[in-house]
Amino acid sequence: MIEFLQANWLTLVFIAGIAALYIFFRNRATKVDGVDTLWGKGQPVIVEVFSNT
Numbered sequence: 001m002i003e004f005l006q007a008n009w010l011t012l013v014f015i016a017g018i019a020a021l022y023i024f025f026r027n028r029a030t031k032v033d034g035v036d037t038l039w040g041k042g043q044p045v046i047v048e049v050f051s052n053t
Contacts, residue, residue, distance in 0.1 A: 005012070
């Protein structure tokens with residue numbers, strides 16, 4: 001196990017970095033009820049609608 005980690009540490013760090021970027025920068029779903037709180041604050045709003053059908 002130690003030999004594997006020593007030989008592949010750079011690849012493992014790269015994969016962990018990609019996973020961290022995905023977790024931190026992914027789009028999170030917003031409940032439709034929560035959109036009402038965004039309207040009228042004077043800031044531009046982007047609404048994305050996704051249907052899985």
